[in-house]
Amino acid sequence: MKKNIVSILLLGGIWIHSQSVSDLKSSFINNIKSPQVSDFIRYGNIPVKKYVGELDLNIPLLSIPTQNNTNIDIALSYNASGFIPSKKSGIVGFNWNLLGGGIISREVRGEADDQMGSPGTLNGINGHFEHGFLVGIRQFGSNISELPTENDVINYNDNKIRANIDTSESLYEIRYRGFPNDNSTPFETTPDIFNFNFNGISGKFFMSANGSIDVISNDSHKLIVDLTDMSSQPYTAVCTPKYTSEIKIIDENGYKYYFGGESKNLEYSNFLGTNANGEGNAKTPVINSWYLTKIEFPNGETLKYNYLNDNISIANSGINFCVFESSFWHGSTYAETRKFIEFNEHVNSYAKLTNSDVQYAGYGQSHLIASYSSGYDNTFSLIKKAYLSNIEYKDTKIEFNYSDQENIYKNTQIISSSQYDSR
Structure with missing residues (x-):
């Protein structure tokens, strides 16, 4: 495990490129996540430091028996990492986390992997110049042999690598040449890192330079990550992703886990710039988390995770809740959607x-x-969050009920959960 992590860091060092001040600001904003996502991913990927007396507290709530004597457990966990200034409360209280379902969350490095850019322009459109890493790799299709290699980077092969100047900051950025090699195809050199935690399985994955997915997981699980339905997102300036986005993971036992899809199953962020009321035109939203929606078992049974309706239809380009002209922060036009937004x-x-x-x-x-x-x-920035509504499996249904937290900034909390058996 340790050797794998070191190799990733070294690879990242080879692919490093300069970033402008504006790039750094938007990159930081794109990696801000809701407390629920941050603590959930932390629980699976950061071990408890028992040698300094850190508390490892878990409270079991419910358990759903499934096939092969496997249970889907729901529990509460406490993050005892200490005081963090300005940290907000999650859906089950400050530093508490609901362990139920699953999440894939990503660390955006440079451009979001699924973001389509506008390399043929002078300064990019809506803040996007080069294509994201996944978008760039997809250009090659079956022409895998044409992909840039590590030697191309080290030796600066001009047929595979290009240096572009960022005219806004007078900095050069290194980019891969796409396929075909013209002004419309350059893409970034730094893939995003995706963290996951579901059903007792945690770890991370990223796309390598040859287009394959490299996975590191706890307990040496053999996982297959499928990004086929993770749509490439255009740079159109709207408040919601333009297309649905789904990630599928298959474990060594043949269990299939589906994450994301429509808006209510996604968490995504909108960069507002330096104006708290928005800038008139929204920046392209960045998906930062995909929530587990269902588990398909080898015997054909399905366990479903259903989320509260955020009243946003991606197919209809969503709604402009992040644009000032909508009076989102001053009116009740989108009162139902407002419950899902964090400022x-x-x-x-x-x-x-x-x-x-x-x-x-x-x-x-x-x-x-x-x-x-x-x-x-x-x-x-604004974050559009997701809330688990219920879990369904055979004749069992577990429901979660929410209310507003009485804070300066309105937030949402779970007030109760109920289990029903229709037999």
């Missing part, structure tokens, strides 16, 4: 060193002057 503010501090070459008239001499400035600004 975030981030303070960015910066320091800038500028060199100027000053020519002295009449003397034929120049002098290099360096100036330093620093400051801060605020950036804002």
Whole structure:
């Protein structure tokens, strides 16, 4: 396990590229997730530090027996990692996490893997220039032998690698040449890292440079990750993803796990820039989490996870809840959808060193002057969250009921769960 992790970090070092200040801001915002997602993924991928006395607290609630004497357990866990400033409460309380169902969450590195860019333009459209990693790999289709290799990167093979200048920040960024090799196909060199936690299985995966999926999991599970239905998202400026997005994982026992799909099963973020009321035109949303929707067992039985309706139809381009003109924050036009939205503010501090070459008239001499400035600004984002409504298996149904948390910023919490047996 340790060797695999080290190799990933080294590979990331080979593919590193410069990022502008604006890129860094949007990258940070795209990786902000709801408390429920953050704690759920943390539980599966960060071990408890018992040698420092960290509490490992789990409270079992319900258990659903399935085939082969396997149970689907629902429990509460407590994150005892300590105080984190400005951390918000999740659906079962501060630092508490509901263990039930499953989530795939990703760390966006550079451009989102499923994001279509606009490489043929000068500065990109809606903040997107190069294609995401997955979009770029898909261009090659069956022409796998044409994909860039590690040697192409190390030796800077101009037939496979190109350096583009970001005119807004005067920085060069390294990109792969796509297929076919023209101005419309360049894509990023850094794949996203996907973390997962479901049914006692946790780990991470990413797409390698040859188009295969590399998986690291606990207890050496043999997992197959299928991204066929993870749609490439265009750069159209709307508040919701343009297409549905689903990820499928198959384990060594033949169990099939389906994540995401329509809007209510997804968590995604909208970058508002420096205006808390939005900028008139929304940035392209970035999906950061896919929720488990069903488990298909080898005998044909299905266990379903159903989520509350967020009243957003991706097929109809959703609704503009993240645009100021909709009066989302000041009216009740989208009152039902508003329950699913979380508002975030981030303070960015910066320091800038500028060199100027000053020519002295009449003397034929120049002098290099360096100036330093620093400051801060605020950036804002919205997160569209997902809430588990019920779990169905054969004659059993478990329902979850929610209410508003009485905080300065409205949030949602579970107030009860009920189990029904229709037999």
